[in-house]
Amino acid sequence: DDMDVDTIWQDGEFVDWDDAQVHVLTHGLHYGTGVFEGVRCYDTEKGPAIFRWDEHLERFYQSGKPYNMEIPFSREELTEATLELIRRQDLESCYIRPIAFYGYDSLGVSPRDCPVDVAIAAWPWGAYLGEEALEKGVDVMVSSWRKHSSSQIPTNAKTTGLYVNSLLAGEEARRNGYVEAIVLNKEGQVAEGPGENIFLVRDGEIYTPGLSQSILDGITRQTAITLARELGYTVHDDATISRGELNTADELFFSGTAAEVTPIRKVDNVVIGDGSRGPVTAELQQAFFDLVERRTDDHEEWFTYVE
Numbered sequence: 370d371d372m373d374v375d376t377i378w379q380d381g382e383f384v385d386w387d388d389a390q391v392h393v394l395t396h397g398l399h400y401g402t403g404v405f406e407g408v409r410c411y412d413t414e415k416g417p418a419i420f421r422w423d424e425h426l427e428r429f430y431q432s433g434k435p436y437n438m439e440i441p442f443s444r445e446e447l448t449e450a451t452l453e454l455i456r457r458q459d460l461e462s463c464y465i466r467p468i469a470f471y472g473y474d475s476l477g478v479s480p481r482d483c484p485v486d487v488a489i490a491a492w493p494w495g496a497y498l499g500e501e502a503l504e505k506g507v508d509v510m511v512s513s514w515r516k517h518s519s520s521q522i523p524t525n526a527k528t529t530g531l532y533v534n535s536l537l538a539g540e541e542a543r544r545n546g547y548v549e550a551i552v553l554n555k556e557g558q559v560a561e562g563p564g565e566n567i568f569l570v571r572d573g574e575i576y577t578p579g580l581s582q583s584i585l586d587g588i589t590r591q592t593a594i595t596l597a598r599e600l601g602y603t604v605h606d607d608a609t610i611s612r613g614e615l616n617t618a619d620e621l622f623f624s625g626t627a628a629e630v631t632p633i634r635k636v637d638n639v640v641i642g643d644g645s646r647g648p649v650t651a652e653l654q655q656a657f658f659d660l661v662e663r664r665t666d667d668h669e670e671w672f673t674y675v676e
């Protein structure tokens with residue numbers, strides 16, 4: 370494995386990597402009944418700081434709601450566990466993965482008597498789509514797979530089972546030589562990436578699909594909207610974007626905890642703008658990294674320092 374992790378927090382205890390096991394009859398393994406989060410901790414001037422932990426934790430609990438899944442640990446317990454996990458492993462910047470899933474009891478589809486198991490891991494993780502992608506942008510394809518509709522499965526909950534769709538779209542793109550996919554919703558409008566939200570810039574204004582478009586309401590999406598407005602841009606955060614508008618956009622970019630703010634330079638081999646990181650994307654990306662690496666004092670409320 371390529372994950373440099375020696376300690377994992379599992380159901381209330383810190384355990385060694387080798388001991389962080391689950392049973393093969395785990396409900397979540399068979400039916401995708403888990404919820405999870407992806408969070409980043411940045412190495413700042415004031416030491417490691419977790420970005421928007423409270424919002425991620427809130428989404429974590431909310432994701433369990435449609436599945437009647439009550440996470441049997443408090444916010445304080447999960448926060449302390451995460452901080453301790455970072456300290457114990459001497460991590461500076463890292464990616465944090467909390468997960469809760471129905472564990473082993475019986476294998477009916479109903480998880481009735483299954484326990485809710487919870488684990489948290491943290492490990493160093495660089496730029497998701499590559500360091501170069503942040504500067505030069507990525508080539509993407511519009512997937513032939515559609516995203517599940519919010520009328521079929523709650524797309525606003527970050528559920529493990531949803532990610533088979535992300536895998537199909539992302540791997541199709543990579544088999545065809547692209548870095549990532551853009552996924553349309555069931556109505557054929559632009560939804561998001563397999564693990565990213567998408568933004569479009571046209572005539573100096575910014576557009577991103579609204580929550581009714583079967584997207585996950587990304588925390589980086591919310592951050593980008595706030596930062597863009599603070600920079601004076603008009604942001605349409607409830608947009609409906611048709612496939613053709615991707616090709617005619619001045620700029621496109623992805624947002625996500627893993628992908629951060631990544632420019633898109635081509636869609637289906639059609640060059641977007643002048644085929645490089647556009648000026649609005651560059652400005653927002655700069656604002657984003659200045660924020661998360663704490664080169665500004667703005668939004669101190671979004672940071673949980675590890676100490």
Ligand code: PMP
Nearest residue numbers: 564565566585587588589625626
């Ligand atoms: N959409 C999907 C499907 C995702 O998996 C993610 C990653 N969590 C995002 C959007 C971006 O969300 P966030 O900014 O909260 O990481």
